[in-house]
Amino acid sequence: MSLPRYPEYKDSGVAWLGEVPGHWQTLKLKFACEVFPSNVDKKSSDDETPVSLCNYT
Numbered sequence: 001m002s003l004p005r006y007p008e009y010k011d012s013g014v015a016w017l018g019e020v021p022g023h024w025q026t027l028k029l030k031f032a033c034e035v036f037p038s039n040v041d042k043k044s045s046d047d048e049t050p051v052s053l054c055n056y057t
Helices: none
Strands: 009-011 019-021 034-035 054-056
Touching: none
Parallel strands: none
Antiparallel strands: 009 019, 034 054
16 A cells, blocks of 8 residues: 655654655644643652653543
């Protein structure tokens, strides 16, 4: 299966992503959805890096 090509492409500015369709726009995540800190209590050991969890809608 082959997807149709877009009329123009532009550099994404992200090395691993390469080019993206020319009409695509970027948007900060906080403007695209609501993000809430999670109240889930993750138990971790003293030698582990703490992990922050969040829920998004």
